[in-house]
Amino acid sequence: MRLIQYLEEGQPRAALVESDDAVRPIRLAGGTYALARLAIASGQSLSAVIEMHLDDELVDYQQLIDECRLLPPLTHADPAHCLVTGTGLTHLGSADIRSAMHAKAQADESELTDSMRMFKLGVEGGKPAAGEAGAQPEWFYKGDGDCVAAPEAPIPVPAFAEDAGEEPELAGLYVIGDDGRPWRVGYAIGNEFSDHVTERFNYLWLAHSKLRHCSFGPELLIGELPEHLEGTSRIVRDGKTLWEKPFLTGEVNMAHSLTNLEHHHFKYPGFRRPGDVHVHFFGTATLSFADGIQTCNGDCFEIALPAFGRPLRNPLSFEYGVIDMPVHSL
Template sequence: MTIVFECEYKGLRYAGLGLPAPGEPHTLYRVAEGQLRAAVIAGGTQAVAAAVTGEAGGGAETVSVHADDPELRYLPPLLPTATNNSLVNGFMGTHRSKFDRDPAPDEEFTPPNYYLKGFGSWLRMPDEPLVTPAAPVWLLEEPEVALVYVNDEDGNPHYAGYTFGNDLNDIGLHLRNKWAWTPYAKLCETSLTPWLFLDKPPRTVTGRVTVQRDGAAAWSGDFSCGADSLYHRVPDMAEHLFSYPLLRRPGLVNYLLLGADKASYHDGFRIEDGDRLVIDVTSHGVVLANPVRYGQAVAARS
């Protein structure tokens, strides 16, 4: 399975192949803004790796960088930094564990609840703080699969691959008024891994969440979020979503979160300011860890 990522190093944009190993140098290839997105549109996932290395043009300029180099900054997959023409959105209540039966093979598709999380520039990378409202009721981490789509100039969405995210939200506020306050509950920052897996949406994704407090594990639990864990079929969800023209705006990059299973809240655990959320996606060999920071309430100035 091929994995690509984009990053900034010393103010320039680069891309890499595979997962960098701690303490070892990794080759980065100089790329232009939009180069990988154009490859997705022109040739699908198969063309992206060649676009990274610059095979078609005789090879790209390279540098060798250690993963912990302080001048290296990873980017969300295919993020259009020049225009921020990107959107984070997702589905709720998609897992089988939240239904009292399994779907019939020929069951008519009923769309799950949908939400807009924010712009792609709002996404956070591993180890960056996730900022919440100043006084959340009860926070919930949500390890999820995130599908990445790029729209061409005619507004046709092209699937690029998938990554993993943490859709942190205030489930306590959501439950106080499910039909009106969910948009407020979602106003917490979301993190993604920078790794783009150039493959179809995964059927099996398993791992473990650990909430660290003062350097020690305060809570942990297993999770699953692949297609086999979902009640809804992924192609049905994607087809329904892109039936809306606003989500097919030319050049738009969509980060589509597929939903999460039960987690720390359902075990009676409360995430606090300063806790560190560690999502170990063991099935895919990646870890997404972020500290939680309560934001500050500020009144609008007149």
């Protein structure tokens, strides 16, 4: 079962994806967030709540895209109550990358970089037994709901940015219940999007490099996530494919289990605030930046995973002129 969200008379409306061409609206005010809250409060599954509120009419999917009415598949009415975060160094990558990483991981401990040590920790302890906590992953903060670009909408690139690079990955979408318990609503395709030139200069600038916009969707997958997922990430420039590469995700292609990544995020009380929405990116192993690609204004990212329906597409929109924002003394 897959959902989208779109604008209807200025308000979010959730809809069930019936096909590549049509969606069925869910007649409950408040969109996906309201569906999740109702499911939590009533003790029902999300799919059961959806079935109870389905409309009889179908809506043209492509028309929603053409009219720029698509929204991220989960939002909060107050963007400050949507936290966007992620983890890195979680994926084993392709066979070649995996082999190279494992070879390096056998080196003397004193020769390992901090990144390789973190990766090795995940390989050795990122998939603990049920009920146990495994190795702690790298973690980063991206922003609140204001940093999320809707599917098909432009991703802004600030004038001070050194790079504008895609990161194709999975995102987990969550709502915190009134008792502080996190509930996973589902999964979506994500473009975590980073400034890789800034990060490469010094890994201590990773935090800076992540403070960029991102996107996820357009569809939310409800239920169990396949353990193995194969997708394609591409960049389109002037209507032609500039770069394209397959990528792997899902737990069999990861050094960490999803439950371990979730545990190390939600173990912090500040991330269990009742009513909040969380968007948590699970990491990637495929980047156009690694192949020497430099993006420019108007380039379009397209990330596809067949299990998630339509691909996630976003053009780039570069900003020019640094904003002078001095701090004033009161």
